[in-house]
Amino acid sequence: MSSTETRTQDSSKQPRRRLSRQDRQRQLLDVAWQLVRAEGTDALTLGRLAEQAGVTKPVVYDHFSTRAGLLAALYQDFDARQTALMDAALHTNEPTLISTAQVIAGSYVDCVLLQGNEIPGVIAALTSSPELEQIKREYEAIFLEKCRSVLSPFTRDGGITTAHLRAMLGAAEALSQAAATGEITPKQAQEELFDTIIAMVERSARVID
Structure with a gap:
């Protein structure tokens, strides 16, 4: 096995860097704005936000709890x-x-x-x-x-x-x-x-x- 292949396999095994809570919230808010822009406020739900942001629902619920909380945060x-x-x-x-x-x-x-x-x-x-x-x-x-x-x-x-x-x-x-x-x-x-x-x-x- 070449050294290049070894480095590639090693890098693929490295865990992704987890976002800080502040950075994650910033990401979720940015995605929420994009969702509202594209589909309107009625389409903004916590589940839809999780789907668009590529995270699990519990992550979104941890930050906003309810749709009302998300709207308030926006x-x-x-x-x-x-x-x-x-x-x-x-x-x-x-x-x-x-x-x-x-x-x-x-x-x-x-x-x-x-x-x-x-x-x-x-x-x-x-x-x-x-x-x-x-x-x-x-x-x-x-x-x-x-x-x-x-x-x-x-x-x-x-x-x-x-x-x-x-x-x-x-x-x-x-x-x-x-x-x-x-x-x-x-x-x-x-x-x-x-x-x-x-x-x-x-x-x-x-x-x-």
């Missing part, structure tokens, strides 16, 4: 990307209302477009139960408080109401989804959301000169 994954994108942009932008509004509008729309058409389906699925709806609202509240924090300095009394912020979020979701489906362009979505943010601040209180 939304959390989306929120983490959105937060990272927005934080990075806010860290380097000029401390002006115009620049801050551009960052919020641009990062929100860009994140939805990066995730593609699958995120509207996941968001819609989150409303299927009070538990999932609560998770969605908790993450929305964090986002809105961040917007309040970075925009309030541009008002005389620092007051931006929750009603104003909720109206802004509704516009952000609708415009981003319209851009994702091609109904409007990303630039149109960002510009309209930018105008909405500026108007919101001006309605809340007079802008600082």
